Structures are given as structure tokens and as C-alpha cells.
Amino acid sequence: MSSSYPHLSLHVAGQWLSAASGGERPVINPADESVLATLPLAGPAELAVAAESAQRGFEQWRRVRPHDRYVILRRAAELLRERAGEIATVLTLEQGKPLAEAKREVTLSADIIDFQAEEGKRLYGRTVAPRVDGILSHTVQRVPVGPVAAFTPWNFPVNLPSRKLGSALAAGCSVVLKPAEETPGSAMLLVRCFLDAGVPAEAIQLVWGDPAQVSSFLIERPEIAKVSVTGSVAVGKLLGEQAARHVKRFTGELGGHAPVIVAEDMADGAGMGFVLKQSVTAKYRNAGQVCASPIRFYVPRAQLATFGERFAAASQKLQLGSGLDAATQMGPLAHARRIEDMERFVDDAVGQGARLLTGGHRVARPGFFFEPTVFAEAPLSSRVMQQEPFGPIAVIQPYDTLDGAIEQANALPYALGAYAFTRDLHTAHRLGEGIEAGMVGINHFGVSQPELPFGGHKESGLGQEQGAEGITHYTEVKTVTIGTPF
Known part of the structure; x- marks a missing residue:
């Protein structure tokens, strides 16, 4: 075990869990094949609790004023920068990329969170003029879609979760995050930055487990309103099909060539x-x-x-x-x-x-x-x-x-x-x-x-992340029209 690598835990219903019903697996250093740590895996019991907690977290977080959410997320970005050295070292240990690349990933992730925090204050609606007498107003609003199931791979274990967490939280959504089992330490430290900044404990759930089991379980849960995945085309198609069967919003950032x-x-x-x-x-x-x-x-x-x-x-x-x-x-x-x-x-x-x-x-x-x-x-x-x-x-x-x-x-x-x-x-x-x-x-x-939308055409995906477009994929459009009572 490496002294530079953290003790790994799930974060479910506001609690850090060092053991879970899904068993455990080793985390391997790809540079020398040594064991860095043992990762607890969520089973159906923990996943059910996580989904239920995400619903409670959503009800709490959505009521936080956009400007107050902005302040909290900006603080999370600041903490990420302050802890960049520690997080980058963990990232390199578990993923393998050169430390300079890892540090750049961490600081760029903070920039992404900053940008999405700003965009959270700019989820503008519009007022539409009524056609007939007796109507006071028509307003078109953007409201948070609800709890999000977010799945990210191992190649950018801080950047990719930051895109989803930054956008979803800025929009007022809660998140159940399932990062890659190969690179859990850096994602865990990222989540700690959000929680330490003041994001409600139930607004972020962090789980690992058997990927197919976790994804199918969470997508089917009634609490989950949106699915966001970064991964291969094959995995994206599968999760997109599962989301479509339950008529749930889906964003897929998939492979390229x-x-x-x-x-x-x-x-x-x-x-x-x-x-x-x-x-x-x-x-x-x-x-x-x-x-x-x-x-x-x-x-x-x-x-x-x-x-x-x-x-x-x-x-x-x-x-x-x-x-x-x-x-x-x-x-x-x-x-x-x-x-x-x-x-x-x-x-x-x-x-x-x-x-x-x-x-x-x-x-x-x-x-x-x-x-x-x-x-x-x-x-x-x-x-x-x-x-x-x-x-x-x-x-x-x-x-x-x-x-x-x-x-x-x-x-x-x-x-x-x-x-x-x-x-x-x-x-x-x-x-x-x-x-x-x-x-x-x-x-x-x-x-x-951070300022530009990231996404593909054809089989490379649906929707965008980052940029002004990124946050909109975590919202629903709602029309409210008010007439006079007499």
C-alpha cells in the first residue's frame, strides 16, 4: 500500500463507508503493478439508499438560491486548486499519466467548475406576450431536471466527474456519481472538495461497484431523472437504450476516431x-x-x-x-x-x-x-x-x-x-x-x-458538456402562464 494514496470509502446518504455489500477489489498502480489500496463496492442495498438520499438531497439543494450555489461551487473550485498537488499525485499513482499532466487536469477541472458556477446564475427564462385579454403573463423557465446518475471512465478521473458535478450542481440537481473502479482515489478527493465547500451531504453520492449492475440499477430507480455518461460508443448505446426505456434525459459523451x-x-x-x-x-x-x-x-x-x-x-x-x-x-x-x-x-x-x-x-x-x-x-x-x-x-x-x-x-x-x-x-x-x-x-x-461546448456528432454522442450549453442539459423547460381570476 502507498502512503501517498488515501483510504477509500463510498459516500452514501451523507456517510463515508469503508465497507459495503458488493465486496471489494484492489486498485493497481499501472506503473509497477503494485496494489495501492482496496476499494469497497456498492451492492443493491447501498445503491438503493444512495438513490433515495439523492432525492432528499435534490429537494434541499434545489431550494438554495442560485447565487448561494455559485458561492459554494466557487469555494469547491478554490479547494481543488489548494489541494491540486495531493490530488494530482493520487491521480498519477492510480492512472499513470505524468504528474505535470495530472496537475493540469486538476487545475483545469477547477476552471470548469468555476465556469459552470457562473452559468448557474444565468439560467435565463423569458416572458412571452399574451395573445388574449385576461392573461397576465406567460413565462418560460429552466428548472433543474432532478437527481442525476453520472458515469465516468478512468482516463480523466478528475476532469470528467468535474464536468458533470459542476454542471449538475450549478443547475440545482443532486448527483449519484459512479466513477471508474480503476481510479477511485482522485474522484473521492474531488467529492470531498465539494462537500467541504458546503454542498449538502445528500446532494452528492459516490459509489463504485460492478459497472453493469450499478448502471442498470440506478437508471431504473424512480428517483433518477437524468443519465450522463462518458465512455465508449458501445457502453453509451447500452445506457442510452436503458434510459430511453424509462423516458429519462440522457447525455452521452462517447468515443471518437x-x-x-x-x-x-x-x-x-x-x-x-x-x-x-x-x-x-x-x-x-x-x-x-x-x-x-x-x-x-x-x-x-x-x-x-x-x-x-x-x-x-x-x-x-x-x-x-x-x-x-x-x-x-x-x-x-x-x-x-x-x-x-x-x-x-x-x-x-x-x-x-x-x-x-x-x-x-x-x-x-x-x-x-x-x-x-x-x-x-x-x-x-x-x-x-x-x-x-x-x-x-x-x-x-x-x-x-x-x-x-x-x-x-x-x-x-x-x-x-x-x-x-x-x-x-x-x-x-x-x-x-x-x-x-x-x-x-x-x-x-x-x-x-471550459468556455467551449464539448460533444460529438453521429455515434460520438448526444448533447454537450462544458460551455454555456453544458448546464442546460441538466434542466427542463417549464412554461408558467397566469390569468386573471375573474
Whole structure:
């Protein structure tokens, strides 16, 4: 057990529980495969109590004035910043990413909470003029939807819960949060920030357990009014179907397969150098375990060999190691299952004729390390060109015309993030309009900011998080019309 890692507990009905009826499981450090702690798991008994408590918490929290909610949430963000060092260390221990990335995640999460706290004061309605005599007013209001079941994965264990907690609480909702069992410590410390800031104890429930059991149980509970999930397309579809059967509001931030189009004017000389520097950094951030991570790089056919060679050479230079080591540029994958999936992606691509430029193997050391991997000219039928690898794998593909590149970029049913590089303003607008995605970054990869909506099109999701749009998904529209009594 690590002295830097917290003792783990559920938070149910205002109480911290270090044991529960669902049993327990170990939490593994992905950098060395040591056991960090033991996680208690909720069973049906705890989940039922959590849902009931969330209803009570909702009735209490919704009556708090929006400005007072704002003050409390701003304090939660301040506490998150004050505790950023401790929380980032825990995040790195359980998830693996370099400590600098973990600290950035924590501080960015505080910024998200700040922004949503501000938006909670701006849930404006409107007044509509009556058509006939005898009507005093028509008003259209936004009211909190009710208790929310929120499910988040392990790749950003502070950022993703912060999006949901910040928006839901700012709107006046209560939350039953089910983060990933692989990364519980940082989520628990995040919840403590909200509670210590003054959020009522029953307004936030924190549970872990068997994912399928927890999700189906909570979605079916009558207290739960909305479901918000960040995860794979397959999981999102399943939970969306369950929510639809109970006619419950649903937001899904699901997977992607982000293309990168390098226009001809950026495919050589200084332009190529700029693209490569930006692309290698973005590709291997969090070991590629990012839903908007760039995967398919489309470059002019004449520059394919040079671009691929330089991308592979830069990938080979990355320093792999524990996220706590300041020299580390890429940490381990989050768990052993990711290693196994990377190997399947590689075997399939090689078997179908893709050229492996570098990587492709597990690193021979303790921990879940996989080499930065680059393919060129992978067949469209290969798994890496059809499914999100969610790991340190990039594919370099040629194109002959810009229209052809846009067509290839849009060929998949996923449309979360997409990127392009060009010096030409006309081409930039052409790419921005032509690429199908919820977020398109031109000449940079920073599409996720607290002020901007985050969400995908097609099978990459429903609804948005962050930005002014994020909070609205935790509200219902209500019309109140008042007439004269005589």
C-alpha cells in the first residue's frame, strides 16, 4: 500500500463507508503493478439508499438560491486548486499519466467548475406576450431536471466527474456519481472538495461497484431523472437504450476516431516541423487514452514517406516511465486490458498489410507500458482504421486531393474531434465547414476549454458538456402562464 494514496470509502446518504455489500477489489498502480489500496463496492442495498438520499438531497439543494450555489461551487473550485498537488499525485499513482499532466487536469477541472458556477446564475427564462385579454403573463423557465446518475471512465478521473458535478450542481440537481473502479482515489478527493465547500451531504453520492449492475440499477430507480455518461460508443448505446426505456434525459459523451488533415501548404519545410511537433505531443498525451486523441493523419501522397519517418523518429525518442518521474513524457496504459487490446490492433493491422514504422510491442518492464506505435497505409478494412484504439497508436495515410482527404476523414460513424493544418484562410474555412465533427481544431489540438461546448456528432454522442450549453442539459423547460381570476 502507498502512503501517498488515501483510504477509500463510498459516500452514501451523507456517510463515508469503508465497507459495503458488493465486496471489494484492489486498485493497481499501472506503473509497477503494485496494489495501492482496496476499494469497497456498492451492492443493491447501498445503491438503493444512495438513490433515495439523492432525492432528499435534490429537494434541499434545489431550494438554495442560485447565487448561494455559485458561492459554494466557487469555494469547491478554490479547494481543488489548494489541494491540486495531493490530488494530482493520487491521480498519477492510480492512472499513470505524468504528474505535470495530472496537475493540469486538476487545475483545469477547477476552471470548469468555476465556469459552470457562473452559468448557474444565468439560467435565463423569458416572458412571452399574451395573445388574449385576461392573461397576465406567460413565462418560460429552466428548472433543474432532478437527481442525476453520472458515469465516468478512468482516463480523466478528475476532469470528467468535474464536468458533470459542476454542471449538475450549478443547475440545482443532486448527483449519484459512479466513477471508474480503476481510479477511485482522485474522484473521492474531488467529492470531498465539494462537500467541504458546503454542498449538502445528500446532494452528492459516490459509489463504485460492478459497472453493469450499478448502471442498470440506478437508471431504473424512480428517483433518477437524468443519465450522463462518458465512455465508449458501445457502453453509451447500452445506457442510452436503458434510459430511453424509462423516458429519462440522457447525455452521452462517447468515443471518437479523430482525423488530422495536413494541407499541402503545411506538408513540407517549417510547416511540416510545426505539424509534427504539435501532433506527436497530442497523440501521446495520456498515452493516447483520450477520446479526442488524433489517430488518422492524412498527408499529401508526395510527403507520406518523409512525414511518416519523422513521426516515427519523434515517437521513438519519447521517454517512457512512471508518471512521478519528472523525465517521463508518456506513462503506462491504465490497466492490463489496454495492453492486450493494443496487441490485437497491431496484429490485425500487420496481418492486413499495414506498414509498421515503429513500436508495436509491450515494453519489457513492470507496469502496463506499450511502445509508441506508428503505421502507414493501413487498409481501410483494418481494425485500427475502423475502431478507436484508445492508446498510443497513430496511422499515416496518403491523399491525392483535399476533397478526397475530407471524404476519408468523414468516412467513419464517429465525429467527436477532428483537426487540420493550413496557412491559407480559405482552406481553413473549407476544412472547418467540410469536416464532420462536434469540435474541429485548425492549426492546434486544444479544442477542449471550459468556455467551449464539448460533444460529438453521429455515434460520438448526444448533447454537450462544458460551455454555456453544458448546464442546460441538466434542466427542463417549464412554461408558467397566469390569468386573471375573474
